[in-house]
Amino acid sequence: MKDMLQENMDEYLPLRDVVFKTLRQGILTGELKPGERLMEIHLANRLGVSRTPIREAIRKLELEGLVIMIPRRGAEVAQITEKNLQDVLEVRRELDAFAAKLACQRMNEEQMNQLKEAAEAFEKAIETKDATVIAKADVAFHDIILKSTENDRLIQLVNNLAEQVYRYRFEYVKDKTSHNRLIEEHRNIYESIVNRDEAAAAMAVGAHVDNQEKSIREQLRAMK
Amino acid sequence: MKDMLQENMDEYLPLRDVVFKTLRQGILTGELKPGERLMEIHLANRLGVSRTPIREAIRKLELEGLVIMIPRRGAEVAQITEKNLQDVLEVRRELDAFAAKLACQRMNEEQMNQLKEAAEAFEKAIETKDATVIAKADVAFHDIILKSTENDRLIQLVNNLAEQVYRYRFEYVKDKTSHNRLIEEHRNIYESIVNRDEAAAAMAVGAHVDNQEKSIREQLRAMK
DNA sequence: AATAAATTTAATGTATACAAAGTACATGGC
DNA sequence: GCCATGTACTTTGTATACATTAAATTTATT
Numbered sequence: 115m116k117d118m119l120q121e122n123m124d125e126y127l128p129l130r131d132v133v134f135k136t137l138r139q140g141i142l143t144g145e146l147k148p149g150e151r152l153m154e155i156h157l158a159n160r161l162g163v164s165r166t167p168i169r170e171a172i173r174k175l176e177l178e179g180l181v182i183m184i185p186r187r188g189a190e191v192a193q194i195t196e197k198n199l200q201d202v203l204e205v206r207r208e209l210d211a212f213a214a215k216l217a218c219q220r221m222n223e224e225q226m227n228q229l230k231e232a233a234e235a236f237e238k239a240i241e242t243k244d245a246t247v248i249a250k251a252d253v254a255f256h257d258i259i260l261k262s263t264e265n266d267r268l269i270q271l272v273n274n275l276a277e278q279v280y281r282y283r284f285e286y287v288k289d290k291t292s293h294n295r296l297i298e299e300h301r302n303i304y305e306s307i308v309n310r311d312e313a314a315a316a317m318a319v320g321a322h323v324d325n326q327e328k329s330i331r332e333q334l335r336a337m338k
Numbered sequence: 339m340k341d342m343l344q345e346n347m348d349e350y351l352p353l354r355d356v357v358f359k360t361l362r363q364g365i366l367t368g369e370l371k372p373g374e375r376l377m378e379i380h381l382a383n384r385l386g387v388s389r390t391p392i393r394e395a396i397r398k399l400e401l402e403g404l405v406i407m408i409p410r411r412g413a414e415v416a417q418i419t420e421k422n423l424q425d426v427l428e429v430r431r432e433l434d435a436f437a438a439k440l441a442c443q444r445m446n447e448e449q450m451n452q453l454k455e456a457a458e459a460f461e462k463a464i465e466t467k468d469a470t471v472i473a474k475a476d477v478a479f480h481d482i483i484l485k486s487t488e489n490d491r492l493i494q495l496v497n498n499l500a501e502q503v504y505r506y507r508f509e510y511v512k513d514k515t516s517h518n519r520l521i522e523e524h525r526n527i528y529e530s531i532v533n534r535d536e537a538a539a540a541m542a543v544g545a546h547v548d549n550q551e552k553s554i555r556e557q558l559r560a561m562k
Numbered sequence: 563a564a565t566a567a568a569t570t571t572a573a574t575g576t577a578t579a580c581a582a583a584g585t586a587c588a589t590g591g592c
Numbered sequence: 593g594c595c596a597t598g599t600a601c602t603t604t605g606t607a608t609a610c611a612t613t614a615a616a617t618t619t620a621t622t
Contacts, residue, residue, distance in 0.1 A: 126409060128605065130397070153573070166390075169574095173354070173397040185350060186613060188574060194492070201491040201609040212432045267425040271495065352575065377603070388577040410583055410605060452599095 129167035134174050136161065141191055150179060152189040179278060196334055199279065199327070205299045206275040207323040209258075213263050213272060214315035217307050221262040226308060229258045233304045237294050237297055247290040252287060255300060259307065282330040295325065353391035360385065365404050365415055366504045376405060376413040397532050403502060420558055423503065423551070430499040431547040434480075437487050437496060438539035441531050445486040450532060453482045457528045461521055469512040476511060479524060483531065506554040519549065 122199040137157075152172060154165045159193040161168070172189045175181040181189045222227070239251035256276075260269050268312065276283075299322045306315035361381075364370040376396060378389045385392070399405040405413045445453070454477040456497045463475035480500075484493050500507075509515065523546045530539035 128409070130605085155573075158607095165609090166606055170397045171393060173394045176400050177401040185352070185616095186574060191484065201489045204489055205492050205495060206438075208436045209429070212429075217346050249564095265425045265428055267422075268429050268497075271429060275491075320469075354575085379603075382577095389577055390578090410604060411576095422595095 130170040130174075131250060132165045133157075133161060133171035137171055137175060138178075138180060138277075141175075142277060143284075144281050146191050148191050148193045151193045152191065154188070156304070178274060193276070194281075194334070196331065199280035199330060199334065202275055202278045203327045204329075206249045206279075206283050207271070207313065207320050207327075209268065209272050209275065210319045210323055213260055213268060213311040214303065214307065214319045216263040216265065216268070217259045218310040218312045218315050220264055221259075221307060225258055229255070229304060229307065232258050233300050236300055240293050240297060243290065245284060248287040249284055252296075259303075279326070281332060283326065283331055285333055286329045288324060289329065294327065299325070348432065353404075354394040355385050356389045357381075357385060357387065357395035361395055361399060361552075362402075362404060362501075364377060365399075367500065368505050369510075370415050372415050372417045372488060374415045376415065378412070401496060418558065420501070420555065424501045426499055426552075427547060427551045427554075430496070430503075431544050431551075433492065433496050433499065433537065434543045434547055435540035437492060438485055438527065438531065438543045439536040440492070441483045442534040442536045442539050444488055445483075445531060449482060449486045453479070453528060453531065457524055457550040460524055464517050464521060465516065472511040473508055476520075483527070503550070503554060506557055507550065507556055510550060510553045513553065516549070516553065523549070527548055 137146070137152070145150070154168050154172075157168045158165045168328065172181060172183075176183055176189065179230040180192055182192050183189055232251070236251040236255050239247045242248070245286075260272055287296070299318065303315060303322065306312075307316050339364045361370070361376070370376070378396075380531055382389045396407075397407060400413065404416055406416050407413055429562075456475070460472075460475040460479050463471045466472070472479050484496055487493065511520070523542065526542040527539060527546065530542050
């Protein structure tokens with residue numbers, strides 16, 4: 115009984131955070147499209163809450179860069195421009211490479227094993243050709259590297275940057291022609307970290323992000 | 339007359355943003371001390387607004403990491419722990435070094451001249467021994483480098499990270515024993531960028547941040 | 563018929579009201 | 593004298609009401 119109460123305690127989330135997560139999910143999955151207006155009353159009715167939690171959620175999305183505010187007109191889902199994408203990925207490449215370097219220094223044996231398993235799981239996921247499965251396995255692999263850095267701020271920033279291009283990464287893993295390259299890239303990253311070779315790890319991660327960038331840029335071009 | 343209206347248009351800021359800036363300023367200058375509770379009604383009365391803009395401002399401060407939320411208890415000014423500081427500065431060192439590298443590639447002649455002027459202005463500022471003047475000159479110098487990267491996301495992230503330790507940097511520039519070292523460090527950075535020597539620039543900036551870190555860490559130790 | 567002005571509509575920005583939860587203090591029992 | 597319980601008060605969380613402004617539609621005029 116005490117456990118149940120405890121669980122309920124842990125599960126408590128203010129409505130604003132529920133709304134925040136819901137809207138973010140909607141944006142990242144593409145359900146809410148770039149340029150789409152986020153009207154408070156409409157969303158409030160849709161989600162069955164009042165305007166207050168909606169507004170507070172939008173404030174957070176605003177600071178995260180997922181929505182932009184137009185004065186006296188409200189919020190809309192942020193457009194991703196090529197310039198914007200380049201800025202995000204330029205920083206992401208650097209921070210991901212940095213994370214890989216730190217991982218070389220700090221990853222413990224247990225995490226090494228997890229990484230090995232995640233790399234193998236990723237190759238199996240590729241075989242399924244199911245984009246959702248592949249995307250999840252990909253995230254799991256990178257999460258192990260990130261976590262091993264033991265730098266909470268770095269983890270937060272990289273996750274946030276990844277989020278900015280999440281909508282496009284999903285399309286990326288769908289593309290079967292890149293599958294072999296993805297496996298190869300993950301192997302390179304894994305090998306570098308196991309050997310604690312910081313320079314190689316940074317290079318491998320850099321190449322990985324570069325390929326993502328190319329793919330996403332093609333998508334953006336195709337869209338307009 | 340039209341100009342006045344236009345000006346008023348430009349000056350328009352929702353109250354939430356006014357409150358946001360006010361509270362942030364208060365936290366960064368140390369007027370609002372770490373651990374201090376931010377009570378909505380109290381702040382609303384103090385600033386002469388209702389709770390709504392206060393709450394929305396707090397949501398943004400929350401995401402920026404300047405305040406932390408305690409469920410059903412409200413917001414308080416974030417404590418800086420040694421671990422937190424290390425995490426922030428570790429990332430900052432990397433991103434600042436990256437910015438310096440990009441500056442080597444992208445800085446144009448006009449910005450080079452501005453940087454030279456800013457470096458000289460900094461040395462003059464040191465002579466005044468006025469911490470406020472020194473801090474401003476320091477920010478101006480770094481802003482020129484940042485801006486030359488032409489990466490808006492990088493600019494935003496570095497500014498945010500700098501903000502996290504702003505409270506302590508002010509104390510840092512007060513310390514006269516570090517003044518000569520500061521001048522030397524700025525000179526190194528300036529020279530590296532003028533020569534477009536990316537490796538040297540990254541090294542110089544890294545050393546600069548390292549020294550800041552040492553100073554801030556001493557302050558934190560002295561406080562408890 | 564086209565354009566401009568006026569009116570209506572709908573959305574945000576702000577304030578206030580109400581509900582629920584947590585805290586502190588006082589009172590009573592042991 | 594100390595601990596437990598209950599009550600009042602404070603504070604957050606949420607909803608709603610009011611004010612202001614921008615957009616849309618309609619009407620009138622040329």
